[in-house]
Amino acid sequence: MVDLFIDRVLLKNNKERDELDTEREIVMGLQNRILMLFFASAACDGCQQFALTLSDFFKRLTDEFYVDRSAQLVLLYISLDDSEEKQESFLKELPKKCLFLAYEDPYRRELEAMFNVEELPTVVVLRPDCSILAANAVEEILGLGLHCFRNWQEAAELIDRNFMMSEDFEGKSMRSLSDPLRRLKYKVEDEKKKKKKRKKRKKGRAQQRDSAGSTVREGAERRNAGDAVSEEEEEEVVVEEEEEEGNRRIDDPQGPPSCSCTLLLTGDKHSRQLTVYLLSDAAEARSAILQTKATGRTRHCSVSPRSVIVEEAG
Numbered sequence: 001m002v003d004l005f006i007d008r009v010l011l012k013n014n015k016e017r018d019e020l021d022t023e024r025e026i027v028m029g030l031q032n033r034i035l036m037l038f039f040a041s042a043a044c045d046g047c048q049q050f051a052l053t054l055s056d057f058f059k060r061l062t063d064e065f066y067v068d069r070s071a072q073l074v075l076l077y078i079s080l081d082d083s084e085e086k087q088e089s090f091l092k093e094l095p096k097k098c099l100f101l102a103y104e105d106p107y108r109r110e111l112e113a114m115f116n117v118e119e120l121p122t123v124v125v126l127r128p129d130c131s132i133l134a135a136n137a138v139e140e141i142l143g144l145g146l147h148c149f150r151n152w153q154e155a156a157e158l159i160d161r162n163f164m165m166s167e168d169f170e171g172k173s174m175r176s177l178s179d180p181l182r183r184l185k186y187k188v189e190d191e192k193k194k195k196k197k198r199k200k201r202k203k204g205r206a207q208q209r210d211s212a213g214s215t216v217r218e219g220a221e222r223r224n225a226g227d228a229v230s231e232e233e234e235e236e237v238v239v240e241e242e243e244e245e246g247n248r249r250i251d252d253p254q255g256p257p258s259c260s261c262t263l264l265l266t267g268d269k270h271s272r273q274l275t276v277y278l279l280s281d282a283a284e285a286r287s288a289i290l291q292t293k294a295t296g297r298t299r300h301c302s303v304s305p306r307s308v309i310v311e312e313a314g
């Protein structure tokens with residue numbers, strides 16, 4: 001079938017009148033498809049009536065409004081009109097997916113002679129290998145309707161496509177017109193966007209954990225260093241204070257601890273003097289001991305957590 005139209009120009013029945021003029025476009029448009037050659041004229045009343053039936057037949061097999069996947073079927077109009085204006089008026093009755101030959105193309109008449117067209121309308125049905133399936137399928141289409149295509153498909157041994165080929169997606173919107181509104185209303189996101197957002201969130205969390213960990217480590221290091229410094233400073237201050245206090249009390253033996261009481265004990269042979277110092281801290285205890293020893297008369301010294309008892313010779 002493709003060989004019939006190589007080096008020819010086929011036109012689409014749309015406003016732009018798109019052309020299939022390269023070998024690749026011809027092959028993509030006709031390969032592995034059943035071809036219907038529709039010979040007709042606008043001056044023929046029977047052609048006008050049959051054009052409506054043929055147009056509905058073709059639409060129900062190829063239009064996405066009726067089917068999920070377009071049938072492997074091509075409609076090519078071969079005009080036998082005597083003017084270009086009549087051809088244009090007849091094309092208005094045919095589907096937009098229909099192909100046709102330009103009025104000035106002499107190949108129209110060659111095809112008429114090639115297939116021995118003697119009456120109008122005539123629909124010649126061809127297999128993909130250009131062999132004839134039906135010399136005139138007008139009555140078959142009128143009688144069987146859509147079922148005749150199934151018969152043609154089986155007889156032509158077409159390779160059934162269970163998927164849509166790349167050319168079926170050309171110029172086609174893959175989403176409905178209301179899809180953007182639906183996505184805004186229900187906040188629908190594509191999987192790619194969801195994955196990107198998930199990756200960003202994971203990355204942000206990891207960075208937060210790293211920054212928090214580093215902050216904790218720095219704070220711990222600062223606290224440890226600060227604690228070590230503060231402990232050393234406190235120990236130095238305490239030692240200095242104790243030394244100053246002890247030195248002060250040694251230098252000043254008359255300065256008693258916070259509270260003291262002296263008892264004089266007399267006996268037959270000699271007397272004893274007990275001095276009890278009530279203390280408030282260890283510094284005073286040390287000061288009291290040093291103070292009593294400094295007199296040189298201490299016989300015995302007893303130390304408790306709260307007091308120091310010093311026994312002196314009489």
